Amino acid sequence: MAKPPKIVKRSAKSKAPAPLPSKQEILDFINNSEKPVGKRELARAFHLRGDQRTELRGLLKELASEGSIDKGHRRKMAPKGALPDVLVIEVHEVDPDGDAFAKPVSTKQHGDLDENVRIFMKPHSNRNAPAPKIGDRALARLKRIGDKSYEAEIIRTLHPAKEKVLGLLEATKGGCILHPTDRRSKLDYFIAENDLNGAKAGQLALVQPMGGQRVYGAQQGKITEVIGSFTDAKAFSLISIHAHGIPMEFSDEVLKEADALPEPTLGKRTDLRDIPLVTIDGDDARDFDDAVFAEPDTNPDNPGGWHLLVAIADVSNYIKTDGPLDKSAQDRGNSVYFPDRVVPMLPEQLSNGLCSLRPHEDRACMAVHMYIDRHGKLIRHKFIRGLMRSAARLTYEQAQDAIEGRLDETTEPIMETVIKPLYAAYQALDEARQSRGTLELEIPERRIFVNDAGEVTKILPRDRLDSHKLIEEFMITANVAAAEALEAKNARAIMYRVHDEPSLEKMEALRESLEGMGHNMTKGGVITPRQFTGILKKVEGTEQAQMMSDIILRSQAQAVYAPENLGHFGLALRRYCHFTSPIRRYADLLVHRALIKAYKLGDDGLEAEQADEFEDLGEHISQTERRASVAERECKDRYVTAYLSEHVGAEFKGRVNGVTRFGLFITLDETGADGLIPIATLPNDYFIHDEVHHALVGRQTGMTYRLGEPVTISLREADAITGSMTFAIVDGGKVDKKLQRSVGGKSGSSGRGGKKRFSRNKDQSSFKKDRSERSEKAKSPFAKKSKKTRGKRR
Template sequence: MAREDFLEDFPDTAEILRYIEDSPTALDKRDIARAFNLKGAQRRRLREVLQQLQEQGKLEDKGKKKLAPPDRLPPVGVVEVVGLDEDGELIAKPANWSEEESAAPPRIYLSAGKSSRAALAVGDRALAKLERVEDGVYEGKVIRRIGRSPRRVLGLYEMTSQGGRLRPTDKRAKQDYVLNPPDAAGAKPGELVLAEVKSYHPRMGLRDVRVIERLGSLENQRALSLVAIHEHGLRTAFPEEAVADAEAAVGVGPKGRTDLRDIPLVTIDGADARDFDDAVYAEPDEDRKNPGGWRLLVAIADVAHYVRPDGALDREAKARGNSAYFPDRVVPMLPEALSNGWCSLRPREDRGCLAVWMTVDAEGELRAWRFLRGVMRSAARLTYEQVQAAMDGAADDESGPLLDPVIRPLYGAFEALLTNRRNRGTLELDMPERRILLDTAGNVAGIEPRRRLDSHRVIEEFMICANVAAASELERLRQPCMYRVHDTPDPDKVEALREVLEDLNIRLAKGQVVRPATFKRVLEQAAGSPHATMVSELVLRCQAQAVYSPDNLGHFGLALRRYAHFTSPIRRYADLLVHRALIRGLKLGDDGLTEAQAGQFKAIGEQISMTERAAMAAERDAIDRMTAAYLSDQVGTLFVGRVNGVTRFGLFVTLIESGADGLVPISTLPDDFYVHDERQHCLVGRRWGRRYRLGETLTVRLAEADRTTGGLVLHLAEPDDRDEERSGGAVEAKSKHKKSPPTDYKKSGNSKKENLRRTPQARRARVRRRR
């Protein structure tokens, strides 16, 4: 058998696991080999795969093969210390256990080995030999320490009955730190500080810290975005050399460039935008061979002219990867002299640009394109609201003269592009965003849904068209391309979705090739039903995460075979690389892509994908903290929310009015034994049959709002609350949950026996037996 046939015929790991899972009895290697008709070398490969699965904890490690419980761990693994139990024993969890896991992590008790307990502290990581004691409980023997807890901690300085403490702003942090007044550097209780870890108290299980930077009081809401910036490690200060290079920049003239200054290009951005890096123009195509077609011009700031490969600006831009945007500030990829200066397409000022003329037909299909390096002069800086108002018959002094020659043609071309979007079967998911409104002091004045206008979609479709043209041109030129990749959904997630949809009488054929149009049909079938929100959430969770890569896997969500980011080099390093590749391929200058950078595309793609995720997480955390600060004086108020996540430890609920997310702990639900049904995404009460499901609408009361972490704790509204009105734009809150008879056991997904087994007394008895 040829190697290619061997690889092609051998089942993948997911197929083997599914076969074992579906088998009513345990299987041995011969059973599996017969089922897949494996011979000779393939059987040896099967033995290796099964061994790897056992080592990963996915199969039982003794006897015949069957799936391990969800919390089964490998015999040796990396663990992270998370605290001490009541007997002073170190407790750990698997280091790679995600906060998003639906199940709680197994509890690992680290026994004393060659390394004493004092050698490990909360936050430390170690390689440990693991032995299963019972379901969800392991004993671990430390082999060696492989990592220490963070050397710097951002947190809130507080005074307690036990002395000074630093409460970390990171939601994932499980314990406070000791901050003695002599180490506070003058900070007062209530201040936000950045501290350095000093030492460890074995008796207390806590670390000592000293303050190295004071960031002010959290009462000043401007500090909340600083928390997110520090916590996610975003770079805020530019190297002096990079700043000097930016401030030394000068404008460009028309020499050696295409002169576009007579074309009325306009920028269209948000009212609060400070940098303008893309301008647009459209006109009907006069070519008789393209009836109803359009010519589009998209001009982008020529960042490559100022940021040369391997220079100080380039090194810093690559390290940052992208700009990060917060309600009260921007952490830019480039210094302000460029981002708000020469690389911002200000109205009525000459600017260098990299532009593309595109021709589309009446149905928006891209037929031709031509890239050029030019000089332009923006005719106007317009806002989305301004453009939409002009189209709706309320033009102002600035948009009025541009309505017929500029704005109407943009909408005409947009209609063609929109037709193409529909024909492709682009996946359309409704993902509402919230907008934080600030007052003059920088405090949150309100939260509202971000409006989605046709003018937003005009710019979006023009940018998509230019991005497709850039990827297509680089392929034609055989130049490296930093694609924006959105891979097809994971088959296992699609199968899980199919099982849920089957119970809702929504058809999703098993084993079919999944396309965006497939999900579109599913959403259409669910539309108008009580399950519409849940189905939309599940479809969203099926999607892969978009990343940057030199390997073209297409863009699933947009239903495009090739796609690259070209339109925002002022704020995304990927776009700058695409510009450089075009400059080199089209011989538009000596500042194009270098061979050295071309050879680093894979590593750069991974790095800027990581920085993008960090920036997005920081932006989200800042919004969460500002939202918590805004809601902190509304504790006790009733809100209507929708369940957006179901776990063993409670319900995650999104408040409809503000978009804020909070947790309803399982311990606060009406008394019952709650079982987490992962397949149906719900919590089910064994005794009284209550069911809390993904997408369900609930009335909740705000119990806690912590601006330090951005966390909200919610409780279900009691029956007595049903006639209560919430102050300030109040809605009548009605609870549909009946209060159950009182019970004398804990509210959890565990059995009564399991709850008794987890009591401190039983735990101490087991510790004594093991010793």
């Protein structure tokens, strides 16, 4: 790297302002910095004061709009194409001297990253730490040492290299074939009888790959561990748990600490037992950690206002920092929810016992009194530690039935005193939400019903009731109050829930897509969620509605936990924490501890050592949240695939939810199941991928398949082992001559910017090769194919 530009030193006593740097000087400073820099660092380096800082902000905006710099994590500036200062990396090379080199791993948060960089892994400070292996993934802090060279210091190892493969055993001559459960794994493994180690066909097992000649087209291996039977009721969740390394069992030390915890007493707590707090959750909820109450505010200065009370299980009362329970909860980061089970962050003694706000039982809580005006604006708040007793456990359906006049023996006694005030206060909070202009994306959810035998009995959409929105708004308001309270006390560390605004690159891609669909989005200026909601309102009720929602969702940044406040873009909030679910999220426990420390609510508040680790903790719990999300989705995919495997050959209605160079991803309307239509199977044309318009376009016919459009498909294959399905198009798509011309049309000329063209013959042969490789495998009884479409060219 070149030497950094000289910075003019100025006497501290001098009152003369330093000269404003030129754009080139700013660019030189950013380009020669070892890590991304913020506006404050630039102002300090160039000795800028007052109005000069405003001018500096303008220069930085110009550099960003010109594409000279990137604005990344925490709004810090880096050279165009530079990697973030904290990133997930994967080891791809270890040289003969033992030096390890890595590549960046793209994520939803960071998008596509330049892999043409060299990342040297700094030796671990702990000499006893295991040597890095090819395939290891880690969270690392990067230091730039050249234009495309970095040095990485490991913060935390996320996933060690996969030395073993999880799969399903199926009998074959001379042993078994193991079919990997990971759909990305293309190799099967042959295990000779002598290497089965007691494992049998139909079991899930871990295989250690071995060298040697392939047998039946499969790599040789030996079984190291049997995980369970594929016919077990909870096999699908078991696969996800092991595939993602989710801790499932609690140690004896942790359980011993949990067993010794005492029942709560009043002591110095505020007695809330006379207030009729209620819990409102789904009928399938496994833990109850929040309770709510509302009443009119009697303060004459707040006419029409409301007093809200949100009480949350006081988990910090039971979990001491750095104790066995705390270390276990931090490692897990959060609970993981599957259709057939939950892997909790805390042992059952807490999650379903002392910290579950069950009706008519005394429970320790952290509570916040909140006062809102008649328009839902939060005026003031006060946090306390209390002892509460839930008056009732209601389901969302129960609460909704009650407000609509369908009372039962639980809701009738509390209708006037509890339920009506809750809904009235919610109306005020909803008005405030509308006034803020939040991003209103309706993302459909479906509930999978599983019986005791592990079979899916039905899949139904989850209703979106006012009772759901009521609890959501109460929790959001409590989370805002927590962030405000901590900032008011200048808390040493705050774990924010951050949702940054979309990146410039994503906004430019979105703008191009919108223009392609006839919608204009102003270039430049401040981006607000209200702009997106306005676009969605314009297309509401049209065929473009779902497609527009999908495109806007893809443009959003991923929400993360971080000690630096970037606001919550989607909720249109300047500050936001997670306070309301410490049973299932470690982030919330950290916020509770910070409040206890800031407001002197006990001697079990946030300790200085843990406060100093907030940046690393934020990265860790963000990663465990993503791990849980992927594991939950994959488990659901397997359940849905098993459910539909009995309907191979049947036709279904769906929508295009993804367009790629290799085909169309389809989501079925009824079940929400996802599957792929390979580009090679699209009929009677040579299809071109138009990235800007999210479409596959037929060069000869102009037949076009676009994101969000409805289609009818037939189910060709359903593999419950991997949770993957293959579809064939039956009906859908539209002829679009304009797009046909824009991608080259019949002339065969190359496509313009943003278009990728693919030879159907080439893709067809690739698809056939993949099919032929799979045909060498001993076919699983769980992979079912349609007789009508097997081997047939369309």
